Amino acid sequence: MIKPIVHSEEPVLLVGGAIGDNSQLSDLLEDATTVVAADSGADWLRALGRLPDVLIGDLDSVSDATRHAMPQDRVHHIAEQDSTDFDKAVRSIRAPLIIGIGFLGGQVDHLMAALTVLARYPHRAIVLVGPDDVVLHLPPMFEVALTEGTRVSLYPMRPVTGRSTGLTWPIDGLSFSPETRVGTSNKALGPVSLTMDDAGMLLILPVQERARVQQALLRADGLWPVL
Incomplete structure (x- = not known):
């Protein structure tokens, strides 16, 4: 320790x-x-x-x-x-x-x-x-109030799956990994909710969303366990 x-x-x-x-x-x-x-x-x-x-x-x-x-x-x-x-x-x-x-x-x-x-x-x-951007590691559940049309990019650092609401192209049922599928340049329809099944997904948003991202991360209901 x-x-x-x-x-x-x-x-x-x-x-x-x-x-x-x-x-x-x-x-x-x-x-x-x-x-x-x-x-x-x-x-x-x-x-x-x-x-x-x-x-x-x-x-x-x-x-x-x-x-x-x-x-x-x-x-x-x-x-x-x-x-x-x-x-x-x-x-x-x-x-x-x-x-x-x-x-x-x-x-x-x-x-x-x-x-x-x-x-x-x-x-x-x-x-x-x-x-130009802010980047964070997504917790198990993450909700952020975005305006319609905001660029939302998801980049997996390892194989991971999850679900979303508020995205133009939902991620439900998709398997992400660095080798096969990444989620760059999706778009928000409004407020976005992301639920991940495991650790490993990075969220990339425009830097103008920094304050909202910080508040949302502080509000998030739990982080991942210590690896």
């Missing part, structure tokens, strides 16, 4: 090193009570005039200037190289919701690694925010 570094009763903002839109990060900072940086995410924060409350990672990317600007008791070096800095941060945070930014832009391999971490922790409530 890994001892958590960060405990919060409120959502935690986690900032990664795939630097994106400064205004998007600034907006997220306005509502954040606890801000954690994964390695070089601290440099992005410092460039906006904010140091993270906690820095976590293998620290091979963060600048010396940023690292030395922080009180050393807020710097947590996790040296192992078998996991990404995003993974190290997620398993070190205990909070009702993690909002991650700086993980969906930049290199494609880093983006794919972040999605793999979402699939690895289906028992955690995590929303990744990118320039």
Whole structure:
């Protein structure tokens, strides 16, 4: 059992090193009570005039200037190289919701690694925010109030089935897997309800739906068991 570094009763903002839109990060900072940086995410924060409350990672990317600007008791070096800095941060945070930014832009391999971490922790409530999209791992039941025509994409990280209401193309009776069937660019008819039979499905929505997604995930009736 890994001892958590960060405990919060409120959502935690986690900032990664795939630097994106400064205004998007600034907006997220306005509502954040606890801000954690994964390695070089601290440099992005410092460039906006904010140091993270906690820095976590293998620290091979963060600048010396940023690292030395922080009180050393807020710097947590996790040296192992078998996991990404995003993974190290997620398993070190205990909070009702993690909002991650700086993980969906930049290199494609880093983006794919972040999605793999979402699939690895289906028992955690995590929303990744990118320039154009938000991504989360679907809990067993998820309801979100969308407007008609909103793009709704489902991407399976392993074989999974489920049921839906409120989609132009319902998913009932379909078998999804990365090798055979994915559910990109479906559309909402209005409010959407998704019920999954097992863990493994990612939901991708336009970034404009971020607030609704966060509220819906916090309202969700239970997450998946710990793998």
